[in-house]
Amino acid sequence: MIQPQTHLNVADNSGARELMCIRVIGASNHRYAHIGDVIVAVIKEAVPNTPLERSEVIRAVIVHTRKELKCDNRMIIRYDDNAAIVVDQ
Structure with a gap:
């Protein structure tokens, strides 16, 4: 979540x-995102010399x-971390 x-x-x-x-x-009353949901996020850390920069707002x-x-x-699926994939706007 x-x-x-x-x-x-x-x-x-x-x-x-x-x-x-x-x-x-999603709907205005969605409080949590689960696997497969789209979020709006800000980049907190980025690799130098790449197109994405810190503090850039993206979708993921x-x-x-x-x-x-x-x-x-x-069956229960559980991961060790929270992860996302950056999506083109």
């Missing part, structure tokens, strides 16, 4: 290393969450 002010690792090679969630995209898709995801076949 990702909510505003949550820090996430970046799971792609876009040049960003760490993000902070600003807003969960959640791919890992520490909170477990329960499937219909009694």
Whole structure:
């Protein structure tokens, strides 16, 4: 469960290393984002000499969450970190 002010690792090679969630995209009453949801985030840490810079506002898709995801076949999926992938605007 990702909510505003949550820090996430970046799971792609876009040049960003760490993000902070600003807003969960969707209905106005969505408080938390889960795997597959789109968020608005700000870059907190980036690799030097890449197109993405620190304090840039971007969109990202959640791919890992520490909170477990329960499937219909009694399977539980849990990751060690919260991570997202940067999406083109």
